[in-house]
Every structure is written in C-alpha cells, then in structure tokens.
Amino acid sequence: MAQTKLSVRQEDMLTFITNFISQNSYPPTIREIGKACHITSTSVVNYNLNKLEEEGYISRMLRVSRGIQLGKNQASALVQIPLVGRIFASEPVSFPEASVSYAPDETINLTQDLVGDGKKMFALEVRGDSMIDAMINEGDYVIMKQQARVNNGDLAAIWLIDSEETTLKYFYLENDKVRLQPANPTMDAIYVDPSTVRIQGKVMLIFRQISARKTVSVIPNN
Amino acid sequence: MAQTKLSVRQEDMLTFITNFISQNSYPPTIREIGKACHITSTSVVNYNLNKLEEEGYISRMLRVSRGIQLGKNQASALVQIPLVGRIFASEPVSFPEASVSYAPDETINLTQDLVGDGKKMFALEVRGDSMIDAMINEGDYVIMKQQARVNNGDLAAIWLIDSEETTLKYFYLENDKVRLQPANPTMDAIYVDPSTVRIQGKVMLIFRQISARKTVSVIPNN
DNA sequence: ATAATATCAGAACAAGTGTTCCGTGTCAAG
DNA sequence: CTTGACACGGAACACTTGTTCTGATATTAT
Numbered sequence: 001m002a003q004t005k006l007s008v009r010q011e012d013m014l015t016f017i018t019n020f021i022s023q024n025s026y027p028p029t030i031r032e033i034g035k036a037c038h039i040t041s042t043s044v045v046n047y048n049l050n051k052l053e054e055e056g057y058i059s060r061m062l063r064v065s066r067g068i069q070l071g072k073n074q075a076s077a078l079v080q081i082p083l084v085g086r087i088f089a090s091e092p093v094s095f096p097e098a099s100v101s102y103a104p105d106e107t108i109n110l111t112q113d114l115v116g117d118g119k120k121m122f123a124l125e126v127r128g129d130s131m132i133d134a135m136i137n138e139g140d141y142v143i144m145k146q147q148a149r150v151n152n153g154d155l156a157a158i159w160l161i162d163s164e165e166t167t168l169k170y171f172y173l174e175n176d177k178v179r180l181q182p183a184n185p186t187m188d189a190i191y192v193d194p195s196t197v198r199i200q201g202k203v204m205l206i207f208r209q210i211s212a213r214k215t216v217s218v219i220p221n222n
Numbered sequence: 223m224a225q226t227k228l229s230v231r232q233e234d235m236l237t238f239i240t241n242f243i244s245q246n247s248y249p250p251t252i253r254e255i256g257k258a259c260h261i262t263s264t265s266v267v268n269y270n271l272n273k274l275e276e277e278g279y280i281s282r283m284l285r286v287s288r289g290i291q292l293g294k295n296q297a298s299a300l301v302q303i304p305l306v307g308r309i310f311a312s313e314p315v316s317f318p319e320a321s322v323s324y325a326p327d328e329t330i331n332l333t334q335d336l337v338g339d340g341k342k343m344f345a346l347e348v349r350g351d352s353m354i355d356a357m358i359n360e361g362d363y364v365i366m367k368q369q370a371r372v373n374n375g376d377l378a379a380i381w382l383i384d385s386e387e388t389t390l391k392y393f394y395l396e397n398d399k400v401r402l403q404p405a406n407p408t409m410d411a412i413y414v415d416p417s418t419v420r421i422q423g424k425v426m427l428i429f430r431q432i433s434a435r436k437t438v439s440v441i442p443n444n
Numbered sequence: 445a446t447a448a449t450a451t452c453a454g455a456a457c458a459a460g461t462g463t464t465c466c467g468t469g470t471c472a473a474g
Numbered sequence: 475c476t477t478g479a480c481a482c483g484g485a486a487c488a489c490t491t492g493t494t495c496t497g498a499t500a501t502t503a504t
Contacts, residue, residue, distance in 0.1 A: 007481090022300045024283075025291050027248050029461060041483045046463070048481090061246075065287045065461055065490065069247050078300075078333070111300070111331040114431065135359050135430075137405060155432045183359060207429035208357075209336060210377045229451090251491060263453045268493070270451090287460065287491055450501070461490065467483090474477075 006055070010048050012037045014057055017068060027068040079118030081108045081143060087124040087157075087166065108141065115204050120146045133182040134168040136206060142168070143205040155183065155203040161196050168203060228277070232270050234259050236279055239290060249290040301340030303330045303365060309346040309353075309379075309388065330363065337426050342368045355404040356390040358428060364390070365427040377405065377425040383418050390425060 006014070016036045020028045028036070034045045049068070052058045061067030108123045115121065126140045134155075136142070142157075150156045156171040158180065169180035169190075178197055181189040228236065238258045242250045250258070256267045271290070274280045283289030305328040330345045337343065348362045356377075358364070364379075372378045378393040380402065391402040400419055403411040 009481090018302065021247075022302060025243075025249075026286075026288050029287070030463095031461075039482090041485090042462080043464080043484080044482055063462060063489080065251070066248050067462090109333040109335065111333075113331065114429075132357075132406070132408070135354075135357050137357050184354065186354070203432050205429060205431055207336075207427060209427055210425050231451090252493095253491070261452090263455090264492080265454080265494080266452050285459080285492060289492090446504085448501100448503075450499105452499070453497085455495085457492105457494080459490105459492085462488095464487080465485090467485105469482080470480085472477105472479090474475105 006052075006057075007048075009037065009039070010052055013045070013048055014052060017058070018070060021070065027066040029066055078109050079112055079115060079121075081110060081115070081118055081121050081123045083108055083123045083125065083141075085124060086127045087142060108143070110143070110205070115143055121204065122146070131168055133184050133187050135183045136168065137208060140206055140208045142203055143207075144201040145204050146201045148199055150199055150202045157200040157203065159198040159200055160192070161198060166200070171199070228274075228279075229270075231259065231261070232274055235267070235270055236274060239280070240292060243292065249288040251288055300331050301334055301337060301343075303332060303337070303340055303343050303345045304328060305330055305345040305347065305363075307346060308349045309364060330365070332365070332427070337365055343426065344368070353390055355406050355409050357405045358390065359430060362428055362430045364425055365429075366423040367426050368423045370421055372421055372424045379422040379425065381420040381422055382414070383420060388422070393421070 013033055016033060017028060020032070020036075030042050030045045030049070033049075034040065034042060037045075039045050049058065049060060053060050056071055058071055059069040061069075110118075112118070121143060124142045124144060126136055126138055126142060128138060131137075131140075144157060150171050152172045154171055155168060157166060157168055158171065159166055167180065169182055172179040172181060173194065176194065177191050178194050179189050179191055180197075235255055238255060239250060242254070242258075252264050252267045252271070255271075256262065256264060259267075261267050271280070271282060275282050279293050281291040281293055283291075332340075334340070343365060346364045346366060348358055348360055348364060350360060353359075353362075366379060372393050374394045376393055377390060379388060379390055380393065381388055389402070391404055394401040394403060395416065398416065399413050400416050401411050401413055402419075
C-alpha cells in the first residue's frame with residue numbers, strides 16, 4: 001500500500017521468486033530464497049518477505065510451506081483461447097460451436113493483460129495474403145471476440161455482403177455511412193452503406209510467430 | 223505414456239490438484255490431497271501420485287514439498303520479457319543492461335510455447351511507420367532475442383552501417399552477398415555486402431494490441 | 445482354487461520448513 | 475552521547491511434509 005521504494009535485497013528476492021515460480025510453477029521456500037539471494041539467515045528472509053507483503057507485492061499464507069503468492073500476477077492470469085480454424089477473405093468467419101472441447105494442441109495460451117478475460121474469444125490463422133491492407137501476413141494469428149457491434153475505432157471483422165468477402169478494417173460510422181479504414185496508413189478508406197456490412201467480431205490481438213517457420217535453405221554465416 | 227484410464231480416485235485427485243493450484247497458485251501437499259479426497263493414508267496418495275506421473279498427467283519433484291506440476295501446463299509456462307524501450311528506424315537497437323530489474327509495469331508476460339525460454343529476450347515498442355515494409359505498424363511490439371548471428375530465413379534486426387538505420391528483414395546469405403527480403407511480398411529485396419550490415423538480433427514474435435488504442439474521433443453508432 | 449499383482453491403511457522416520465527469540469551493528473534524530 | 479528504529483545473523487523449536495516399511499484387502503490372471 002505504502003508503495004515505498006524496495007531495498008536492493010527485497011528487489012532481488014522478488015525477482016528470484018518471480019523467476020522461480022515461472023520456472024517451477026510452485027513458489028520457493030524461505031531457505032531457497034535465502035540461498036539464491038545470499039542470505040544466511042532464514043529470519044532475515046522472513047523479515048523481508050513480510051516487508052514485501054506489507055507493500056503489496058506478495059501474499060503469504062501463514063504456516064504454509066511455499067505459501068507465497070505474487071500479487072502482481074493476478075493481472076497475468078492465463079486464458080486459453082481455442083484455435084478454431086482459418087480465416088479466408090473469400091468466406092465469412094466460421095465461428096466455433098458453443099461447446100469448447102479441450103484440445104491442447106489447438107489452444108493458444110495468453111495472459112489476461114493482453115486479451116482480457118477471454119470470453120467469447122477464439123483464434124484464427126490467416127490464410128492467403130489478402131489481408132495485407134490490414135498489415136496482416138499469411139500465417140498470422142488473429143484473436144477475435146465474437147460480437148455483432150463494435151465501437152468506432154475498433155478493428156473489426158466485417159462481412160461485405162455485396163462482394164462476398166471478409167475484411168479486417170477499422171470501423172467508423174459517420175453520417176449514416178460506414179467508413180472502413182485499412183490499418184495500412186498508405187491505403188485509402190472505403191465508404192459503404194451500413195446495410196451492406198455485417199459485423200462478425202472485434203479483433204483483440206494479432207501476433208506473428210517467426211521462429212522456425214521459414215526454414216528454407218539454411219546456410220550458417222561466418 | 224501408456225495413457226490408460228484413470229481410476230475414480232486418481233481422477234478425483236487430479237481435479238482437486240488442478241482446482242487447488244488455480245485457487246492458491248501453489249500446489250497442495252500430500253496430506254491436503256488426502257484430506258480432500260478422503261484418503262487417510264499418505265502412502266496411498268503418494269502411490270496414486272506416482273501413477274499419475276507415470277501416465278504423464280503430472281510431474282513430481284523428489285523430496286520437494288508441494289513439488290507437483292501439472293503436465294499440461296508445462297507448455298504454457300510463463301516467461302517475463304522486459305519492455306526495454308522503443309525501436310526507431312534511425313537508431314540502432316538499444317539493448318538492455320545485463321541486470322534484469324523488476325519493473326512490473328514494463329514487463330510483458332507470454333507463454334513458453336510462443337517464444338521459448340525467454341533467455342536474452344526483450345520487447346521493443348515500434349515507433350514510426352518506417353517498418354511498414356516488414357508489415358509492422360506503429361505501436362506494435364517486437365519480441366527480440368539478442369544475438370549476433372542468425373540463420374538464413376530468420377527475421378533479423380539489422381543495422382545498416384552506410385545508411386545508418388535499423389531495419390527488420392528476412393536474412394539470407396547468398397554467394398557472399400546478403401539478401402534482405404522484406405516481409406511484405408509486394409516489395410523487392412535488397413542486396414548488400416556482408417561488411418555493411420550488423421546483425422543485432424532475431425525477431426521471435428510480433429504482436430499488435432488493438433483494444434482502446436486508436437481512440438480517435440469516436441462517434442457511437444446506433 | 446491358487447498365485448500374482450494392484451490398491452490400500454497405518455505407522456514411523458528423517459528431512460524440510462515456518463516461526464520465534466536473542467543479540468549485534470548501523471544510522472539518523474533528539 | 476544517547477536513544478530508538480531498522481536491518482541483519484545465528485540458533486533453536488515445533489510443526490510440516492515426503493518417504494519408506496509392514497501388512498492387509500481387493501482384483502485379476504493362470
């Protein structure tokens with residue numbers, strides 16, 4: 001609460017605890033903390049742990065081994081988002097069924113500070129290069145939230161009824177006309193009638209994984 | 223491995239362990255499991271825990287209190303990547319210092335299945351629209367791994383000595399010439415001499431957060 | 445039926461673990 | 475200088491906790 005400055009020792013302990021939990025998925029003991037932070041006495045570790053708890057950085061469970069919880073990590077709780085398919089420009093977005101089957105290989109894990117609570121959300125893999133005007137490559141993943149309305153300025157998945165295609169553009173309703181603004185600033189917006197578009201969802205996050213995807217002609221350099 | 227069917231008791235234990243961890247963020251002890259699952263003997267809990275480990279549902283740390291890890295969660299272990307600054311086209315990438323200080327507001331949490339172990343990695347926020355040829359917007363986040371060498375086909379941060387600018391391009395070494403391929407397929411590659419480039423790191427992940435960023439001229443719709 | 449295996453219960457042990465007490469040194473305020 | 479708050483180190487204590495041993499009961503195979 002007081003949010004005063006942490007001592008170097010306390011900061012050292014906090015980073016160790018954080019790393020330890022992320023590596024082992026269970027918290028360290030007092031003696032493990034002391035050994036890692038070069039503190040010989042368990043009472044000193046206990047003393048500084050109480051300081052950290054007073055400042056709100058951690059929570060402690062009395063008399064419980066490894067009973068340390070990171071206060072800040074509540075914001076980084078995991079959400080599991082199902083990967084339900086692919087998105088083509090030539091098709092409407094295929095929404096998943098209500099039942100969320102548990103398929104670990106087709107699940108994308110993200111933290112809540114990036115995408116929120118993950119309700120009604122799903123992931124799509126982008127196929128084709130028709131999303132270039134939205135600055136989206138083939139192979140990118142789009143995290144979407146299914147909803148029929150979006151606010152002005154949201155990046156939305158929109159089904160264009162006339163031309164029968166799905167596009168991702170920033171949505172603006174202006175004077176009874178819908179302005180669809182490409183994410184690429186070098187491209188122009190298009191104006192359409194609201195009755196010719198159907199909002200399918202709102203894009204929450206886009207990410208692109210680089211590693212080991214373009215494994216072509218690998219020649220190590222000097 | 224064998225993936226046989228779990229007994230009711232083992233299934234009961236597994237659900238309790240899962241719920242306990244999600245509630246307390248640390249695993250339960252053997253006796254806590256026994257009490258919750260109506261098992262009076264610690265040896266029986268220990269016996270079934272070994273069964274669960276043989277089937278791959280959990281991992282156990284020998285002689286460690288609360289040393290239980292959920293097998294499924296190993297792929298979604300968290301890595302904390304420090305957000306160390308911004309990346310301009312007109313400057314070399316500013317690398318962080320060796321010491322990783324604990325600054326909670328400037329940390330990006332991702333899962334290991336997306337970015338790997340997170341060693342020597344850091345996050346940069348993209349400023350300016352000069353990365354458009356890499357299909358990267360202003361405001362995007364780039365997760366980079368600091369390394370002086372990359373393999374052919376890696377997306378690399380490259381400092382061009384002559385023109386004094388940083389660029390993100392796919393790297394290919396071909397016949398003593400370096401081919402720098404833009405991510406945007408509509409743009410052409412450039413060929414430069416290896417002595418005129420300096421590899422600063424490899425791009426592991428790019429992501430773009432949409433929510434509440436472009437709050438410009440918001441006019442609510444019907 | 446008989447043997448073999450799997451599952452279980454109780455108890456005991458050694459090590460792990462949080463807590464507490466006492467003493468020391470530092471440093472700024474009085 | 476004295477005082478008090480603060481941080482630290484060492485030690486001891488009591489409880490926790492994983493492990494192991496012995497034996498009993500249930501299930502399955504031969």
